[in-house]
């Protein structure tokens with residue numbers, strides 16, 4: 001590991017000296033993951049899904065990096081994320097995946113963002129707004145094949161498509177759907193959704209209309225259902241080196257990009273009979289050594305991990321004791337030693353030992369997605385490039 005590749009500008013802007021708690025993102029890992037996804041799904045185009053602050057990795061920096069890597073498209077959840085990317089100078093095609101409200105359409109048009117049309121009524125709104133400004137709206141038609149979130153039901157798709165092709169101020173760039181269970185080992189529901197989608201989009205061929213770009217595949221399907229790659233794939237979590245579930249087929253090796261680190265700010269001995277933390281939930285029956293680390297649930301270090309969480313210190317795993325506070329945790333180091341400023345790893349590796357996002361998800365009773373997207377924006381992100389791990 002060398003320091004040569006560290007992006008110094010970003011290190012400085014991340015205010016390293018102010019608070020030791022920070023997230024470190026290895027862009028080289030993201031580059032490796034991206035190229036493996038590209039290879040696995042070629043010739044499909046790749047839409048990098050960067051919603052929720054790029055799964056906690058930092059929306060703008062990751063979007064710029066995706067542009068460098070040659071991603072074909074970006075996908076975000078809400079209009080504001082798309083506008084921010086345009087204001088930061090991102091010129092590549094961007095699709096907003098979420099639902100729209102009528103009065104948002106002029107903003108989509110102004111910022112050249114592709115719109116998800118999920119009902120005939122919304123289609124009419126989009127068309128009318130585009131007509132009023134004498135522009136053409138880029139639209140992806142959303143079909144619901146079994147998630148029951150947004151989109152026109154597959155069994156009503158024909159009417160929707162008919163209306164869409166008749167809209168003069170709409171350019172139909174894509175037609176898409178989303179899987180509900182592609183991260184499971186049993187793919188029968190995924191196959192059913194895919195059949196519904198294929199049947200619905202056959203409309204275009206049957207009417208001899210050029211079929212728009214078809215897409216349905218998320219991380220789960222990319223890894224274990226290649227048939228669904230179609231014209232474009234939409235990877236999210238696997239770009240960041242995290243598998244979407246424990247039971248998924250690990251078709252490609254992924255490199256986790258995110259580490260979460262802090263430092264010891266306090267050392268003390270805790271005597272037996274002196275409980276630790278709010279609610280006095282933990283007590284020792286013999287003297288122990290402990291350190292305090294400045295991170296807590298206010299940073300996204302979930303309180304649900306009480307009694308389960310461990311951290312790495314001097315290459316060893318130690319338990320977090322007492323209830324997790326908003327800004328601090330206490331770590332039991334038994335009879336070992338530690339010093340102020342020693343590095344503490346919450347997620348990542350230290351001297352060959354490792355704590356994964358999956359570990360935290362297990363302790364908190366949730367999925368890796370929720371751990372990543374909840375690391376608060378008050379935690380500075382630092383970007384490094386360390387390849388060949």
Ligand SMILES: *Cc1c(COP(=O)(O)O)cnc(C)c1O
Pocket residue numbers: 049051097178217218219220234235236237238244
């Ligand atoms: C979040 C999302 C994705 C990416 O999901 P991953 O499981 O992270 O790959 C793809 N498509 C849509 C519509 C999404 O909302």
